[in-house]
Amino acid sequence: MSNEVGSVRKVFPGGNTTQGFYSLFNYIIDKDATRVFVIKGGPGVGKSTFMKAIKNEMVARGFDVEEHHCSSDPESLDGLVIPSIGVALLDGTAPHVYDPRNPGVVEEIIHLGDYWDESKIVERRDDVIRARQRSSRLFKIAYSLLKESKVAYDEWKSYVSESVDRAKYNRIRKILLESVLEGIVGNYTTAPEPRHLFGSSITPKGLWNYIDTLITSGMKVYSVKGEPGTGVKELVGRVAMGAEELGLFTEQYHCPFEPDKIDMVIIPAIRTAVVNTTQPFHFDVDSLEGVEAFEKIDLDYTKNSGILEIYRDEIDDAKARFNVLLDKAIAHLAQAMEVHDEIEKYYIEAMDFEGINKKHDEILKRILKYTE
Secondary structure: OOOOOOOOEEEOOOEEEEEEEOHHHHOOOOOOOEEEEEEEOOOOOOHHHHHHHHHHHHHHHOOOEEEEEEEOOOEEEEEEEHHHHOOOEEEOOOOOOOOOOOOOOOOEEEEHHHEEEEHHHHHHHHHHHHHHHHHHHHHHHHHHHHHHHHHHHHHHHHHHHHHHHHHHHHHHHHHHHHHHOOOOOOOOOOOOOOOOEEEEEEEEOEEEEEEOOOOOOOOOOEEEEOOOOOOOHHHHHHHHHHHHHHHOOOEEOOOOOEEEEEEEEEHHOOOOOEEEEOOOOOOHHHHHHOOOEEEEEEEEHEEHHHHHHHHHHHHHHHHHHHHHHHHHHHHHHHHHHHHHHHHHHHHHOEOOOOHHHHHHHHHHHOOOOOOO
């Protein structure tokens, strides 16, 4: 056991996106995990609290951990990973989809529903059902609004994309790739599988990110910014691809708005990160204490202002529609969270938390055995 406390990295394994709820849960822990505890039970039964208690114990004992946060409540946990011993705890209730690879051998289920007084929940049957239906409807509205906002966003992008000087863009891409991957001798005998997660999320509390826990002092950081349509995410994705082609393992963090695109790539072997720092979804590297961008790339330099001026009114209109719809979507996520909190109260009233604490102690002892 170390005398120092462990470090904590924070990510999102799923996101509220223009494609609905987007799950990357199967990337939470490696395929060769030692043990995965899948925690089942309704809202308010204490799944997140259970994981936080285990986290506090392991960090205090010097173990580095990963917190996997909930996009519908960014201060709540959907998962906890202790990488050095290959152990994870995961929320196994919808919409958290995790496909067990070795049920019983690696994965096991913890039923926190065993610790509730069913008669108390049944008394609230109509309230729970009504609230669940309301919550589901609010999420559908939020996802519909995000989908609508994507139409405005794509229109905005189309005008900017038309203005981009491709020759300038290609030169910048070539220079960046050479700078990031300079001097690396490719390993073509292995092809590490990249890990996909979210570093930021669209949440009921607004745009939220934990990138400050992922980029640490001493990292070589490339900051890339540019208006939508300038190709920032495509550039970050190209760096990730280049690293993969050289046989390097990468952590690829998806855009919370366009989840099929990459916002940030971290290449642990060379302690390098390439980050999209464009607002409103993305991160300002300069705000990190002890971290300074090694290089700042501004793709707005590639735009032809004359072409943009032709579409100035249309661009302003598309931006305004995008922002209004995004704000409305976040407002509906906030309402859904309020309803979810109401449902939790019904379950909290029925829980035997003393019994859950005993279960926590039992699981902690088992986890600690894996450290021996």
